[in-house]
Amino acid sequence: MKLKELHALMQDIAPFRRAKTELEQYPTGPHLASRLLFTVDNSYDEFAGRTVADLGCGTAMLSIGAALLGARHVVGVDIDPDALEVAAENIQEVAGGEEEGLPIDLVLADVRALPLTQPLLQADTVIMNPPFGTKQKGVDMAFLAAAFSVSLHTVYSLHKSSTRDFIAKTAKRDLGAASAEVLAQLRYDLPATMKFHKHKSVDIEVDLWRFEVGAAQQHQHQQAAGACGRRQEREEEDEDQEEEEEDDGEEEEAGGRRRQHVAAAGGLTAAASRAAAMTCAVPTAASLEALARRDGTGRGGRGDSEDEEEEEGEEEDEGEEDED
Amino acid sequence: MKLLTHNMLSCHIKNVRNGYPFLIEVVKVSEHEADFDPDFLKHIFPRINWPAFLQGAQSLGCREGLPEEAAESMLEDEGFLKRFHHALLEVFLEEGSLVCPETGRKFPVTKGIPNMLLNEDEC
Numbered sequence: 001m002k003l004k005e006l007h008a009l010m011q012d013i014a015p016f017r018r019a020k021t022e023l024e025q026y027p028t029g030p031h032l033a034s035r036l037l038f039t040v041d042n043s044y045d046e047f048a049g050r051t052v053a054d055l056g057c058g059t060a061m062l063s064i065g066a067a068l069l070g071a072r073h074v075v076g077v078d079i080d081p082d083a084l085e086v087a088a089e090n091i092q093e094v095a096g097g098e099e100e101g102l103p104i105d106l107v108l109a110d111v112r113a114l115p116l117t118q119p120l121l122q123a124d125t126v127i128m129n130p131p132f133g134t135k136q137k138g139v140d141m142a143f144l145a146a147a148f149s150v151s152l153h154t155v156y157s158l159h160k161s162s163t164r165d166f167i168a169k170t171a172k173r174d175l176g177a178a179s180a181e182v183l184a185q186l187r188y189d190l191p192a193t194m195k196f197h198k199h200k201s202v203d204i205e206v207d208l209w210r211f212e213v214g215a216a217q218q219h220q221h222q223q224a225a226g227a228c229g230r231r232q233e234r235e236e237e238d239e240d241q242e243e244e245e246e247d248d249g250e251e252e253e254a255g256g257r258r259r260q261h262v263a264a265a266g267g268l269t270a271a272a273s274r275a276a277a278m279t280c281a282v283p284t285a286a287s288l289e290a291l292a293r294r295d296g297t298g299r300g301g302r303g304d305s306e307d308e309e310e311e312e313g314e315e316e317d318e319g320e321e322d323e324d
Numbered sequence: 325m326k327l328l329t330h331n332m333l334s335c336h337i338k339n340v341r342n343g344y345p346f347l348i349e350v351v352k353v354s355e356h357e358a359d360f361d362p363d364f365l366k367h368i369f370p371r372i373n374w375p376a377f378l379q380g381a382q383s384l385g386c387r388e389g390l391p392e393e394a395a396e397s398m399l400e401d402e403g404f405l406k407r408f409h410h411a412l413l414e415v416f417l418e419e420g421s422l423v424c425p426e427t428g429r430k431f432p433v434t435k436g437i438p439n440m441l442l443n444e445d446e447c
Contacts, residue, residue: 049361049363049364049367050364050367051328051368072358072359072361072364072368072413073326073328073329073368073413075329075332079441081437081439084437085435088435088436088437101356101357101358101416103326103358103359103413105325105326105328105329105436106436106437107325107329107333107437107438107440108437108438108439108440108441109440109441110441110442113442113447116336116447117336117337117440117442117447118332118333118334118336118440119334119336120331120332120333120334120344121332121333122332122371
């Protein structure tokens with residue numbers, strides 16, 4: 001499917017009826033959604049014939065896209081029953097008739113708590129547009145930890161460019177990622193959906209990330225499976241191993257990585273407990289300061305991220321030509 | 325909710341040791357056609373907990389023709405693949421509950437969506 005067609009499809013999917021501030025329910029936007037989906041499908045072919053999880057699926061834009069691109073089973077998880085209601089309607093609308101359904105199951109659950117509450121939930125590919133953590137500090141990282149606990153192979157996620165270094169470090173050190181790569185930098189043209197948004201729309205620089213789940217994670221899956229009487233023997237090729245050496249500037253980390261893999265299962269548990277500790281907490285009230293900072297990122301975003309890395313070049317030639 | 329999803333859900337509220345697999349209380353079941361893809365079935369088969377799957381299939385009324393024990397070799401049998409495909413991906417629990425085998429805690433399924441949210445005292 002061409003990027004343009006995907007984009008058109010995404011535009012037809014209904015957004016939140018009433019966006020909830022505390023959940024940072026910004027509509028993913030057809031542009032971001034189609035770009036993420038297109039990349040996963042076109043550059044990596046990680047939808048067709050696979051199982052997918054869409055964490056914080058909202059109105060199921062990404063889930064529907066994954067299903068249309070050949071995923072055989074998609075689990076969309078969200079904490080908001082109202083969003084899932086719209087999601088179910090969207091799915092039905094796209095599916096058309098009663099007979100043929102899209103292979104999507106929606107689950108009402110707290111994504112942040114998944115590592116502890118649903119340790120058996122797994123998918124080949126995890127896709128998500130998590131909350132950026134402006135309303136609730138750390139929620140973006142809790143989503144990432146959950147994504148690593150669910151994914152068997154790769155995680156695709158969107159994060160604010162301003163958090164790039166932190167994400168890279170956390171993914172490798174705490175979550176045991178075999179690789180963490182920014183595939184493109186996109187502009188999140190956020191319409192003023194929230195009451196507190198002063199301006200008509202706010203541009204935020206957003207990174208499209210691709211993470212390969214480390215060997216430790218896969219091991220952890222096996223353990224979790226074993227603990228609950230699931231079959232122990234699984235033929236899991238560690239494709240991740242080959243990719244490991246590719247990253248530049250990682251030499252000094254190479255030695256640490258072995259140890260990391262060993263320690264990462266523990267690291268995940270720690271991350272999971274952190275996430276779980278948050279689950280019962282009431283979402284914190286809006287921090288005006290964080291908001292001001294975000295607006296700042298929006299205004300001057302282009303400038304301050306330009307010098308960060310060389311990814312910009314890639315963004316341009318990766319399917320952009322299909323757009324017009 | 326399909327049985328493939330059921331196969332991956334479990335009850336992990338505080339102090340529960342054996343919350344898998346969920347028993348299914350059925351109010352309404354529906355069927356939707358799904359693309360038959362033998363390669364996908366072979367891909368997913370090793371991850372399926374067969375006893376849990378059978379138990380779910382029994383509850384949803386699609387257990388017929390599924391063997392007590394499954395082996396890799398059955399994946400060459402078209403008839404088996406068709407029945408496996410049907411029960412795994414085409415039969416939906418629309419209304420009902422997932423019931424924790426240890427505590428009896430019910431997670432309601434409404435319009436096909438299981439509510440797995442925990443109360444504050446459960447996590």
